[in-house]
Amino acid sequence: MYRQMKSFLQFSEDFRASQNKVRAEREKNYKAKAQAHKDKLAQQQTDKENREIIKKDINIGIATALPSGNLIVPVVKNADQYSLLGIAKQVNGLVAKARNNKLSPDDIQNGTFTLTNVGTFGNLSGTPIINQPQVAILSVGAIIKKPAVVETEYGDVIAIRHLMMMSLSYDHRVVDGFLGGSYLRRVADYLEQFDVNQTI
Secondary structure: OEEEOHHHHHHHHHHHHHHOOOOHHHHHHHHHHHHHHHHOOOEEEEOOOOOEEEEOOOOEEEOEEOOOOOEEOOEEOOHHHOOHHHHHHHHHHHHHHHHOOOOOHHHHOOOOEEEEEHHHHOOOOOOOOOOOOEOEEEEEEEEEEEEEEEEEOOEEEEEEEEEEEEEEEEOOOOOOHHHHHHHHHHHHHHHHOOOOOOOO
């Protein structure tokens, strides 16, 4: 699913400039995902007996590449309770701890959903594997410029747009196509309709 990202990029540039190297694109993805999670996709997990478990908390795992070439998934607990700036601070703190080998066992436990950014490496899309017992993982690709049809009052025109591809992997035993597709649509809506003038 390609999503238009112009306001997202402008906000990210302004936000980064005001916050000294904060990774605004990444945090906006987490915030949009946490909000959509709250609206659409329950905190579903499965246990060893394949029973469905609904979690009350929204704890977002952050797939983090390490200097060694390995990957670890620290968790922002109660992500829906933070402002965009709060999420930025949590994510940056966890990523720094991960890359300096200072994560505690609690920092990597109780995730209810994971976000991975394959765009960090210039990839447009990816098909991530679910971090069990979670039942879904969202992948976001690089933001690129592409020609796209834009509807105007004078008719359709082709314009250069900032687009990002997103993909969602989910466990069909718990999440069906309607729920998965509507969740992905909701994340896209939050990103496309992001208010660049909101308080962070």
